[in-house]
Amino acid sequence: MKPVDFDHTVPETLDAAIGALEAGGEVRLLGGGQSLGPMLNLRLARPARLVDVGGLDDLRSATATDEHVEIGAGVTHADIEDGAVPDPIPGMLPYVASGIAYRAVRNRGTLGGSLCHADPAADWISVMTALDARVVTAASDGGREIDMFTFMPGAYRTALAPGELVRAVRVPRFSEGAVWGYHKTCRKVGEFAIAIGVFVADPAKAYCRVVFGAAAGAPLVSPTLASLIAETGQVPDLAAIERGLDTLDPTLSEVKARQLAVALRRAVAGAIE
């Protein structure tokens, strides 16, 4: 299990990185390497060149305004776990980060790499979807902002164009009264999830979102369940959640639907009970 022969470039600036991306040939960005590394070894990724942005300062900063917190794509799960970035919704990001893999992986794995790998079972894609975050990209023509629905059209797919990279993730700031719940069901501590449930509600902003993660593709968002919870202020029973889920994806097996429903129920209970 050895990768194909490739070149390894370490650009010193964001512009140099973009330049290297555009140089042509089969080029891949390397963040922390925690997903790409295995793909390389399995020869599922066969780049001619790796552009290593893992240490790029431009991607490792985090800034905050009144409206949002912007977290660089190169910020690691460990940075977030340790509270080294501003907190857009009290305690949620460090909590989620601490449940990703184990510390050695968190020390290297990055927020941007995780989103770009777009594994349906990964934590950040579901969480960022629940927080209505936007992906900020950079490219030779400047870059753009992409909402999470557009960013991840399906399993292991993103809306990034050739030559475009993720520079940061912009997370809206929530009010003091916002509540959140996150539940990840997994067989082993720190493994990828079997089922993820995320619930975020910010009454002051009339915001309420319900997300199921680790289904077949991109996270499933249920406005119906969100309004039900917002209206009743209650944790819905499993049958109601399973019905809501069925309208989102009727192909889920009964067992999978139950696992997702339970994860969501626990997430909601954690937030409002």
Place this chain on the structure above:
Amino acid sequence: MPASISMIIGRHRGDVNTGIGARIRRKEDRRLLNGQAKFVGDLRFPRQWEAAFVRSPVAHGRIVGITKPELLAHRVFTSDDLSDVLPIRAESSLPTYKVSDQNPLAKDKVRFVGECIAICIAPTRAEAEDVAESVGVDIEPLPPLVDARAAMETGAALVHESWGDNLFLTTEFDGDIEAARATAAIVVKRKYDTARQCMVPMEGKGTLAMWDERADQLVVYTSTQVPHLIRTGIAQCLQMDQGRIRVIAPEVGGGFGYKCVLQPEEITVSWVAKATGRPIRWTEDRREHLVAGANTRQHHYTITAYADARGRILGLDAEIIVDVGAYSVWPFTACLEAAQAGGNLPGPYALDAYRCKTYSVATNKPSFTPYRGVARPGVCFAMELTVDAIARAAGREPSTVRKENLVAADRMPYTNVTGKFYDSGDYRQGVVEAEKAIDLHGFRLRQKAAAAEGRFLGIGFSSFTEQSAHGTKVFSAWGLPLVPGYEQAMVKITPSGSVEVRSGNHSFGQGLETTLAQVASEWLTVDTDRITVTMGDTGVTPYSTGAYASRGMVMAGGAVSKAAEVLAKRVRTHAAHLLQCRPEDVRLDGGRAVHRGGSVSFAEIARAWYLRPDQLPDDVDTAGLEVTEGYRPDIDTGVFTYATHAAVVEVDVQTGLVNVEDYAIFEDCGTRVNPMVLEGQAYGGAAQGIGTALFEEVLYDCNGQPMTSTLADYVLPGPIELPRFQLRHKETLSPYTRHGIKGIGEGAAIAPGGAIVNAINDALRPLGAELTEIPATPEKVLAAVMAAERTQGVKE
């Protein structure tokens, strides 16, 4: 008395307490823990190249053509190149057994995903993989046989066309169960399934072969448990004299059975090294392991048990299907598993009526290889779930029903319904000890309280016997082409008075290096720090069939003991010359030979023999201070360790997750040569058993493609998933072995499936849900809960 001999007061043996029973640290751990051990992957020789294999991408197909890349053709070898190599062929003396021929590189047909088709060599592994990618393989797909039950149907595709069906062997143990059937108040019928598994040793397979011009020998460094057997196997396939081959097992990072059979890669790499004159190395990577090494544990059971109203088992009627995969491994055959399964299903129970049919079925999967516990994790799971199902039907506490059915101590030695000779022990007391350790009574109260809070706790027990060190008769009854006999060992005093032990067995994590030294220390009273144990090299060790079947401690331990005993006698004789007394008046103590107030050290004795023979009389025993002895126990039917495991679990009936809260192990393996080593074996075995019970499962799609080819998909338990194990021991010495030792290496891996799933079923009982397969993944647990919900209309 010569002046060089000091006159000191002899020390008591208590000062050197590294003999049998001593709880000392392992000799091998310093290098292992400091990363100084040298595995095949650490070896490097001048001009060495690396190998990569082209492996079959399909489960079943006809090879239409193989195209070598034009410029690199000389770096690629296929079965056409290896035309002088004989296939791996394990004959069996069992009537009607069908023999499979496995060409080390596939010829004409491929029969499982991952089967070797070509070997490619290059200076580095990455380059060798590049070459492998450029080999074109044209395969015409054939219908894959992914399920053993489907492979048994008439009209199924054939793995080996010439056979006419897919059965390696069918056996029948045709006991009379009519009386049991007629009188039974309780009849329990179940189907049980155990998943296919990989053994996942820390170090995978690995082989490095080269020609040694000076010795005129092919030298094969290989990660194996059985170096002497591998020499025989390579010699057979390469048609060489065994004297022209030396097999060296260097440090081996775990075996578990995975490395007790002849590997196609060992033959291929050897052939290429011989043909090219270059040292060639191949190291298995994790993906190769999870694909081509998915070779064990998969059984399907159909069982009907008859019991009286109190749960006393009257008879057992069983059918066992073993999913053998494509070929028979050498030398253990395709049927060792089924033979052990059929013979061991009744386990430690005193039942009188037994009927069992076994089917060893060929499928398009890697070849079945015996894994720690061989068949018994499966049969123990099936039997223990049956016992609990009977107890539930009788409305009684399962552990009580279990005890009543176990062979009673006053019936020992006991020959069971399949003819197994249980030499000693108190099986029922084993359950009592486990009940105490896990606090059965307290648990039942706790369980009630938890139920009131809507929590589902359960307790499960699992008992078994472990036949260890099976001897000649047992293996020949299983039809094996090679049968172990006397195990040999050499023990010698070096010129400086330290001790060398040589054994053809091998130590690959199980601590044998230390425990063999302890056995030698027992006789010679020399500290184990001054005893060097050399194993695993056919060039320098006496013949041994190797380390498998929990035989190392009993067999190699026995051989070392016998050789050390003879050597101790010689030491006393030599010492008697120096001490001017009679040999029978000399005793060994603390590494010295003592006679009354006088003593000589081993160094002095050795010096006299090796360097100053003028100090010895002319009629000295010229056999010297080096002894090779052969040993086998007084009986050759194996000695039986027995154990009971008990587990407490909490089942999350919403997610299907199972948490093992408490786990107790009671075991009796006779003399504990080193209690700490034994505990290590118990922890490691139980951890693997928990993998079997809850996590590990090779999954295939309908084309026979493995879907669990990385460790992200093939889930192993980690430290956090394991409970704190409580261990309890008893020592019932075997009357038939040296020092009363029984084997224990495999034991703890056998029972967790039964104990944990019994506990899960105990927890799920209020819901009316029952699980009958392992691993008990969250999906399976949840499916059982949801099925029960549907039938009972209960929903929270």
